[in-house]
Amino acid sequence: MKTRKFLMPVFLGTMLLFLPGLVFCQSRVETGNYQPELGQAGKDVIWYPTPMSLVDTMISMAKLTPDDFLIDLGSGDGRIVIAAARRGIRAEGVEFNPKMVEFSKENAAREGVAGKTNFVKADFYEYDLSKATVITMFLLPEINRKLRPKLLALKPGTRIITNTFSMQDWPYDDMKVIDDESISWNTAYLWIVPAKVEGTWKSDIGELILTQKFQTVSGTMKKGWRYYDISNGKLLGNMFSFTCNKVNYKCRVEDNLMTGTAENNGELTPWKAVKLE
Ligand SMILES: C[S@@+](CC[C@H](N)C(=O)[O-])C[C@H]1O[C@@H](n2cnc3c(N)ncnc32)[C@H](O)[C@@H]1O
Known part of the structure; x- marks a missing residue:
């Protein structure tokens, strides 16, 4: 069981890296009742959703207050944004796939949090994050590394929470593992943007x-x-x-x-x- 627990994230990590190319070849185009497919291509990383129990853990680690503004980078079906909004927080999703943006808006409306949420079709590398007090991400280690200067330039005290992947030599301030064998993506990490004192x-x-x-x-x-x-x-x-x-x-x-x-x-x-x- 331990071997399985170790190998699953490695396997899925490899999937996140290589599937974009494979799924691009299938070029699934749908209109109307859009249903995303697990592993479908994304600009820099495929879509794979954070398990809901980890979403809850990530959000609880942020210790949200009513003044917070959460941005999920690569927001997929909008689940993290919607979960934050359900706790009364204003939240925004940045997603490159326009169909996922529309899909998220519909999901938010169905959950009764359309007024607290915003979904933007944009590239997270380009997007202005300055209004965020909480950032969530389920991306890849290399993407986290590229985004790191932008994250470190945010207001001191901004919380950054990832599903599974690290920030290389920037040590995390907190981490939590979900005790659930059925979940492969089961670890959340928290960083708090430090003030500059040098x-x-x-x-x-x-x-x-x-x-x-x-x-x-x-x-x-x-x-x-x-x-x-x-x-x-x-x-x-x-x-x-x-x-x-x-x-x-x-x-x-x-x-x-x-x-x-x-x-x-x-x-x-x-x-x-x-x-x-
Ligand atoms: C692994 S999924 C995570 C989805 C969601 N954050 C979650 O945790 O359930 C990554 C998402 O990032 C999107 N994405 C990939 N590259 C992007 C980019 N450069 N800008 C914005 N979104 C991007 C993909 O379309 C996909 O929906």
Whole structure:
């Protein structure tokens, strides 16, 4: 059973990669009562739907609030968008196949969420994602890699959730596996777009010189002529925490300003830093 569990995603991953060409040859064209076919061609990846139990997991990992705006890249039959809208969230699907766009609109209307949803016929590489606070994707590792700069440029705190595929060396912030042997695509990953903190920051306590790799931050604090290493430097969206010289700092980053607290032996004092360069 374990071997089957391992081999199924490999098999289906291979299908996602190679089926577009094969299905193109069949060129199934339908009008009227359109019914998509599993594995049908897509511009950069075939259509294969996320199992509904994983859709629910992906959406719960986003910890949606009424102010959120979700965009599903390559939205297929619209199921993730519709599921988000059913939780009262405005949601949009970006899908290259115009028939799938119409099909999704019909599905949304049938589910009573037409007013909360929007489906756009567009290429996700070209589409403006700036209004998104949550992005969902069931694409391929290579596509995720190409989209990564665009995703990292989104507002800090934007949640990105994928079905199964990684972002290479950008470590995920959370993951969940669905305990269901019958589901091949059973893993959801979450990334939270980190604020940009690399550079030099000035505070009352000293000067912070920070280096950043995705959500991981390292560097030093310069106090007079002494340098102290910072440890446990971690960004969760706008929230930045680190330890330096046995003091734990927790702050919120807004553009060129960090404001928060320094905790020393259980005693909290306000702390702030301003970016110099
Ligand atoms: C694996 S399916 C995922 C569908 C849906 N997101 C889900 O999870 O059920 C990928 C979808 O991406 C669409 N697609 C492929 N390349 C695209 C592109 N460049 N721009 C927009 N959509 C694309 C395909 O037509 C297909 O519907």
